[in-house]
Amino acid sequence: MLHALRIGHARTTASLSLVFFACPVLCTVAGAEISTDQPGAVIWFPKVVHDADRDTILQVSNTTGGRISLLCLYVNGAPNPLTGEPLWQVIDFQIALTRQQPTVWVASAGLGPRPSDGRPEDLHPGLVPPLAEGFLGELRCVVIDEGEVPSSRNALVGEATIIERTSGAVQKYPAFTLRSVGVNNRDNVLALDDREYSSCPRILVLNHFYDQAPDPATASPVSTTVTFVPCSADFDRAIPTTTNLLFDTFNEFEQRLSASFEVTCFADLPLTWIDSRADPTRSVFHFAMQGTIVGQTRIRPVPTRSIKPGSGVILVAEESRGRGRTTALKPHFVGGALQGDVIILPSAF
Amino acid sequence: MSSMTATKFIRALWGLALGVATLGGPTTAANATIGSDASGAILIFPKVVVDTSGVLFGRPTDTEIQITNTSNSIVGVRCYWVNATGHCSNAPNIACTPETASSRCPTGGRCVESWTETDFRFRLTKRQPISFNAADGLTTFPLSGGAQGPGGQTNADSSIPPVPDDPFIGELKCVQVNPDDFRPTIGFNPANNAAGDLAGHATIVSAPRLGGDVDARKYNAITLKSTTVNNQDDTLVLGGPDAEYDGCPNVWILNHFFDGAIIQSHFSGGSPTLSQTATTDITVVPCSEDFLLQENNLGGATLQFLIFNEFEQRFSSSTRFTCFREVQLSDIDTRPGTFDNAFSIFSVAVQGTLSGQTRIRSVQQADRANGILVVAERLLTRRDDGGVVNSSAENVHFTGSRDRSDFIVLSPNN
Structure with a gap:
């Protein structure tokens, strides 16, 4: 009988049936997935850079009415000049924010050990180390309490602004936040499983211009750079996480092509490098290959050999138009990861 | 089965699904909030500006809109350009903003806000992305005029008009609807609890008149997710009791x-x-x-x-x-x-x-x-x-x- 249906109707019907029958199960597992909109107990800037041309301004704000402390970890994922692998060097520091207090620092300067503007000591967040030139990596901060153990206070929001000196271009993205959602056992293993903290996304949807597609308004070619960071990280044993990513990209004609890519620790690369480094025009993400200006790329992390708990990733992208003028591009998320990720903080000693 | 019978079959299934969902109570609606990083059933671009001659904002400016269907099904979309462009009280054909009223309006004039809407509708096939400039709209969709997607779906009867004014300042609101009868609907994707399938970005692009540096700023469209309760009428309830969609924060x-x-x-x-x-x-x-x-x-x-x-x-x-x-x-x-x-x-x-x-x-x-x-x-x-x-x-x-x-x-x- 369904053969007589038009294809569109058939698909709609199938989907509705799926919703109808699946929702009693799936709706009950509605999770508090990672977000960029609401305050969280973990805040995450997936791309922080300080090099000859670029610097990053970091803003963090306490949205609650009480004082909080933060344990922050800078992770340098820049390529090792000898091996080409990410360095994965970790620097941690602690700061404190009073009620509703915002703070800001520049990656290349940090914050000094004492207030430089004459404010009382207790209103100074604390020492933030400056980053040396050549840093390309991430920053994660976790709300902790007086005992320096993780706290369940969803207090943090933040933004990062990357500024290019030559072009003056600025790109600003909101920090990702993980909400404390249930019982927090206050140990140094943060479970991103929707029971202790929000889970990482099951699917990331990137709505983007194909590489070198003409900008509809200015006709200048648009290119996209993507940054991937695995959600799981073991800062105690200093073991970087490897995740395999599967890409399905759909053009405006609904045609589908796919690719895959492996991320260890940190990856920052042009979109076309995912599947073609030598000749970008052969990439499934290139305008010459796709023939349409925009595409929807769905990214699904899958477990790999090197990690036990989970394989989630987060992503930010940057679009460049004309002479290096860039904007940050925030992906959309679908669902929570089926396998929980973990962040293992350094043990006290 | 004819197309008409198929449509009735789908509607019957809808009725059953919605009925059961309603019996279950609006439990999923309780504390739902909007978002900008997940797809939804209502898509809102709070700021759209067009000023192709640069008379209001100093530089020629346009807004690029990207909308995509994140589901595996064809979806319908009803949208509204909301025109909030101000005009001089003593020269109604001159656009202005409160900041430019003194320089653009004749002596004694002030800038008066307007509020008019222009509505349009379109269909997006499975996973389909589209993009268009607010100044130009999108009169020809990729899968129109006989073209079909791999699954046979099309963008039939789809058209997006350009914004009704230039200069224009205002917003764009879109609602996911059933592609057959264009009545409001919940989403089609169980992976996000049928919360809706639309996602989008707006990029405000300013360029100097004679080439040179482009200045672009981009934000995600705000999405309101649907609950499992939707009576398919034209009054959409956002939050509160009997919510059909997320409430505003x-x-x-x-x-x-x-x-x-x-x-x-x-x-x-x-x-x-x-x-x-x-x-x-x-x-x-x-x-x-x-x-x-x-x-x-x-x-x-x-x-x-x-x-x-x-x-x-x-x-x-x-x-x-x-x-x-x-x-x-x-x-x-x-x-x-x-x-x-x-x-x-x-x-x-x-x-x-x-x-x-x-x-x-x-x-x-x-x-x-x-x-x-x-x-x-x-x-x-x-x-x-x-x-x-x-x-x-x-x-x-x-x-x-x-x-x-x-x-x-x-x-x-x-």
Whole structure:
């Protein structure tokens, strides 16, 4: 009988049936997935850079009415000049924010050990180390309490602004936040499983211009750079996480092509490098290959050999138009990861 | 089975699904909130600007809209351009903003806000992305004129008109609907609890007249997810009891630099090598809107602002808006224009710290939540390069929900 249906109707019907029958199960597992909109107990800037041309301004704000402390970890994922692998060097520091207090620092300067503007000591967040030139990596901060153990206070929001000196271009993205959602056992293993903290996304949807597609308004070619960071990280044993990513990209004609890519620790690369480094025009993400200006790329992390708990990733992208003028591009998320990720903080000693 | 019979079959299935969902109660609606990083059934672009000749904003400006269907099914979309462009009271053909009224309007004129809507509809096939300029619209869809996708789906009867004015300033609201009868619907994807399948971005692009540097700022469309309760009528209930969609948040949290703050970066040997001056604009639109009566009888609210600086010192301010408000922070509590901005509580000269946290709350009414939606733009002006302005846009953080509803009343579906 369904053969007589038009294809569109058939698909709609199938989907509705799926919703109808699946929702009693799936709706009950509605999770508090990672977000960029609401305050969280973990805040995450997936791309922080300080090099000859670029610097990053970091803003963090306490949205609650009480004082909080933060344990922050800078992770340098820049390529090792000898091996080409990410360095994965970790620097941690602690700061404190009073009620509703915002703070800001520049990656290349940090914050000094004492207030430089004459404010009382207790209103100074604390020492933030400056980053040396050549840093390309991430920053994660976790709300902790007086005992320096993780706290369940969803207090943090933040933004990062990357500024290019030559072009003056600025790109600003909101920090990702993980909400404390249930019982927090206050140990140094943060479970991103929707029971202790929000889970990482099951699917990331990137709505983007194909590489070198003409900008509809200015006709200048648009290119996209993507940054991937695995959600799981073991800062105690200093073991970087490897995740395999599967890409399905759909053009405006609904045609589908796919690719895959492996991320260890940190990856920052042009979109076309995912599947073609030598000749970008052969990439499934290139305008010459796709023939349409925009595409929807769905990214699904899958477990790999090197990690036990989970394989989630987060992503930010940057679009460049004309002479290096860039904007940050925030992906959309679908669902929570089926396998929980973990962040293992350094043990006290 | 004929196409008509198929449609009836689908509707019957819909009725069954919705009936069961309703019996189950609106449990999933309880504390749902909007978002900008997940797909939804209502898609809102709070700020769309077009000024192809650059008479209002100094540089030719257009807004690129990207919309995509994240589901495996064909979806229908009903959209509304909301035109809030102001015009001079004594020269109705001249567009203006409150800041440009003195220079653009003849002597004695003031800038009068407008509120008109233009509606349109289209279909998006499985996973299909589209993009268009607000100035041009999209009259020919990729899968139209006999073209089909791999699964046989098409963009039949789809067209997006350009914005009705140039210059134009306003918003774009879109609602996911059933592709067969264009009635509001829940989403088709169980992976996100049928919360809706539309996602989008807006990029405001400004270019100088003679080529050169492009300035672009991008934000995610705000999405309202559907609950599992939807009676498919043209009155959409956002939040509160019997919610069909997410409610608008209670408080918006803007993390910003105070206007006039000098932002130094690129430190080398302890000294900055780049200095820029920051200002911030916000755009506010109401969650409630009445596209049936074609008048602004639902929107509008008093906005309360709480401002905290880095010394934990607290200030407050308030303002009113009706259907659309785009304003520099310093103009919230001073006159439009730059001449007295240094006296604003949003000014670095008053606050004495670089950054602040501003909490924005709209005052509720007895019969509705009076929710609002906010996006922000940061403008950085280089101090070493002739005042070149570089901008970025951002989705503003929020927290909390309200126990009352907002309503979007759609125009007739015929």
